[in-house]
Structures are given as C-alpha cells and as structure tokens.
Amino acid sequence: xxxxxxIEQRDPEAFRQETRKSTWILIAIFAVLGMxxxxxxxxxxxxxxxNNFVWNVAGVFxxxxxxxxxxxxxxxKHPIMEASAYSWKLKRSLMxxxxxxxxxxxxxxxDNVTAIxxxxxxxxxxxxxxxxxxxxxxxxxxxxxxxxxMTKIESLGLDPEQIRxxxxxxxxxxxxxxx
Numbered sequence: 001x002x003x004x005x006x007i008e009q010r011d012p013e014a015f016r017q018e019t020r021k022s023t024w025i026l027i028a029i030f031a032v033l034g035m036x037x038x039x040x041x042x043x044x045x046x047x048x049x050x051n052n053f054v055w056n057v058a059g060v061f062x063x064x065x066x067x068x069x070x071x072x073x074x075x076x077k078h079p080i081m082e083a084s085a086y087s088w089k090l091k092r093s094l095m096x097x098x099x100x101x102x103x104x105x106x107x108x109x110x111d112n113v114t115a116i117x118x119x120x121x122x123x124x125x126x127x128x129x130x131x132x133x134x135x136x137x138x139x140x141x142x143x144x145x146x147x148x149x150m151t152k153i154e155s156l157g158l159d160p161e162q163i164r165x166x167x168x169x170x171x172x173x174x175x176x177x178x179x
Contacts, residue, residue: 004167113158
C-alpha cells in the first residue's frame with residue numbers, strides 16, 4: 001500500500017483560492033493546447049471545402065493528452081498544485097476507509113483498537129474535507145457519530161488525535177472481517 005497520510009492544518013479560504021487558481025491554470029493550458037492543436041491539424045491535414053470535424057477532434061484529443069502529460073510530469077509536483085494534491089490524497093485516504101467501512105464498524109463494535117483508530121481518523125479527515133470545501137451541513141451530520149466514538153475512545157483510554165492514516169490499519173481491519 002502507499003505511505004502514511006497525515007492530516008495537515010489548512011486555512012479553508014486560502015485552500016479554496018489555491019485550488020481555484022490551479023484549476024484555472026489547467027483549464028487555460030488545455031484551452032490553448034486544444035484550440036491550437038486543433039487549428040494546426042485542420043490547417044495541415046484538412047481541406048478548405050471538406051468536413052474537418054475529425055481533424056478538430058484529433059487536435060482537441062492531442063491537446064487533452066498533452067495537458068495530461070504536462071499535469072502529471074510538471075504541474076503535480078509544482079507548488080501551485082500543492083493544495084489540489086493534498087485534497088486528492090485526503091480524498092483517496094477517505095475512500096480507502098469507506099471501502100472497508102462495514103469491517104471498520106464491526107471492529108468498533110467489538111472494541112478493536114485498530115478499527116477505532118481508523119474510524120477516528122476517518123471522522124477527522126472527513127471533517128477537514130467538509131471544512132475545506134465549505135460544507136457546514138456535512139460537519140453537523142458528523143457530530144453525533146463522532147461523539148459516540150469519542151465516548152468509546154475515552155472509556156478505553158485511547159488517543160483521540162488520530163491525524164495519521166497507517167496503511168497497515170486497513171489491512172488489519174480487512175482481516176478482522178475475514179475471521
């Protein structure tokens with residue numbers, strides 16, 4: 001599995017500004033490449049009186065492919081994409097837990113420490129995602145399950161600050177469901 005993921009403190013407003021900026025940069029790159037390559041393909045391969053739809057689509061597709069290559073090789077590691085990359089990693093971590101949530105919940109019911117840690121991380125990560133995206137209703141929906149879990153954490157004397165996802169936890173909890 002992948003490395004550890006750790007929840008970082010982020011200012012939601014600054015985060016949204018950074019992700020909007022990186023989105024607009026990607027849109028601009030794609031627009032320039034898509035339109036430019038489309039124009040070039042029509043001018044080199046098209047005919048003045050013919051239907052050049054295929055050449056337009058080929059240029060747009062080439063622009064998309066080139067934008068993807070630029071994104072993956074240059075922009076993903078660039079500081080302007082840092083907030084978007086963090087968001088992607090946060091959501092991937094949440095998805096990993098969501099995919100085994102039935103095992104997690106069963107483990108929590110059995111007072112399994114690893115399952116409890118995993119669910120606590122999930123709650124904290126989901127709360128952060130909602131804050132970063134400005135989803136106040138999502139945060140309020142989490143309050144009751146979070147409080148229920150906190151009661152269990154306190155009764156077992158566990159650390160409530162589970163801001164780090166250990167990939168091993170997922171494997172351990174998956175195995176719980178198979179026994």
